[in-house]
Amino acid sequence: MAKKFKRSYKFAVKTSLYITVFLSVAVALYAVFTSGFEWLPILVLALLTYLFSFFIIQYRVEHFIYKRIKKIYDNVSLLDSTTLSPSQVTTDMASLTREVERFAEYNKLEIETLKVREAYRKEFMGNVSHELKTPLFTVQGYILTLLDGAIKDKAVRKKYLQRANKGVERLIYIVKDLDMITKLEAGELHLDLEDFNIVELIQNSFDLLEMKAAKKNITLVFDMPYDRPVMVRADRDRIQQVVSNLIVNSIKYGKKGGTTEVSIENLIKNKVIVRITDNGEGIEKENIPRLFERFYRVDKSGSRKEGGSGLGLSIVKHIIEAHNEKIYVESVFGVGSEFSFTLEKSKKTPEVGNKSKVSKAAKAL
Template sequence: MVFIKNLSPRQLSIFTALILAIPISIFIAVIERNWAYVLGSFLTVFICSYFLISFVLERFIYRKIKLIYKFIYQTKATKREETYYKYILPQKSIGEVQADVEAWANANKQEIELLRANEQFRKEFLQNLSHEFKTPVFAIQGYVDTLLDGALNDANVNKKFLEQTAANVTRLTNLLNDLDEISRLERGELALVKQSFIIQDLVKDTFDSIAIVAKPKNIKYSIKKGCEMPLQVYGDKEKVRQVLLNLFENSIKYGKENGTITASMYNTDDKHVLVEISDDGTGIAEKNLPRIFERFYRTDSGRSMDVTGSGLGLAICKHIIEAHGQTIHVRSREGVGTTIGFTLDVRP
């Protein structure tokens, strides 16, 4: 069966013609016992069968196969393709043609699945984007309408409402800036200004810059014991600062009262340094871990909490780290805490 499956059309025609000619010739030999007549009959049947079968294969089978190939490539055939259809394709076995079509079908199936996934992602993105914009816009609208209805002349509330309006305008501005930045990152327009710096110093400076935000929850920061030795890394210092800032902000937002944030740094293989930011906050369910770096994605528990932000922080972190040619990862357990880590090159 394997032998027959791998025959070209010409070989298949010869094989089939032989199958027809041999038994017919044997039958004639039994009746006539004239070997010249038997040989002539064999050649006649063989030649006629060969051309008839070749004609049928070409006319009714391989012509349709050519149409299938043209449909696969979805284009009017070029001269090169016509040459392929005329001289190369007819030499292929049915098994080879089947393999080509199956390969195309599998590729097409994967493309369709990717399009479906992208379509689902697009729907979720638009839904999340709408949600992120509606919250501050509706708040601004409510404050402005209240002020226009007479509260503007009430000294007890007008300043408070204007401050709340300004805060929501700032939130919208930050959201638009983050959208613009992530768009540039996804287009590959991020220009890295690399330099050597001590990662421990940058981590400490970054946390100190937002330490005041951690005070209401009395969250403490420390460098893990054994990770104090200065490690020099090579990258865009300000972009790495942005990554650390986002990670610290998330640890504070979802951290518990009197909690801790621990930073650790390891020289993994003399070529890379691993940086990890750990907290003992609410943690993330295992089912949500693969999606936390998506734009606007928040877990159900995260949405129920009274936290602000554009929802783009971790997506931006991922793009910045990948722009450095490095990787970012997450480990987490609900009720235990979360660790997000990334790698950087050591000083070249």
């Protein structure tokens, strides 16, 4: 109890006691020298004096301290006086110090978070400017060359206009991806959920990307024949985008003559997991946590040659999370990578393979 007894109470108790003793002695002496001396009136007076003094002193002390401390909180921008209540204020300097330290620690963490965000913002703005600058300068260069006289040569004119058009297409591609991520983050992108066959969707992606894979002699295959449909419930167009982006990445960073393998497995009763595995260059461990950041480049020089907006994996992550699902990545540098994501089964889904657990090495991002 002694530890919980506020020091402002101790101050009020002692001060009230001093006042009561002084007043009681004064009254007793006065009674002795004037008329008859009676203990009962003096004790009642002492009790009333003590109680009155205690409550008045306690109230005034707390009110005084609260006003002064609140003024300090108002004057110090790192602290927020709106969270300060009179019940928190006492003359216990240790308690007040703890309160101030608590506020300071909270705001210190807030400041550190803001610094991290500011660093991320600067990096992001630098990446955006770089991504936009490259095609813009390319387009500008071809147009200026044409304006300087090359437009008179029909062959050069057509070639340069075609190249300028490619630069414009790249700009549109980047802007569209940025717009999609913004909508996904703001929750403004509507998901049109339906039941569809994920095997058929993956096969469509294989067909669309066959030519791209053939340039590096990469084979796109399933891990086994899927004779029966595997029905899932999701937004078909968005999942098509997810699968295509992941397969494109596996081709982009895959080795010549390699393989991109896709498997669909039971995870739990109402979930399947889709795995996209390649035997490419792999990803170093320190790069994995930032892999899904916008414009983050593992190999900046190499990825520039390959093209792309640098937003593919970020879009993939946002689409999967918009479905309230998880995406995983595991990779061994120099060996290959595996990206996997979960989907909800539809009630029409027949059983697929028996492999049902996410690899222990998989890292949810």
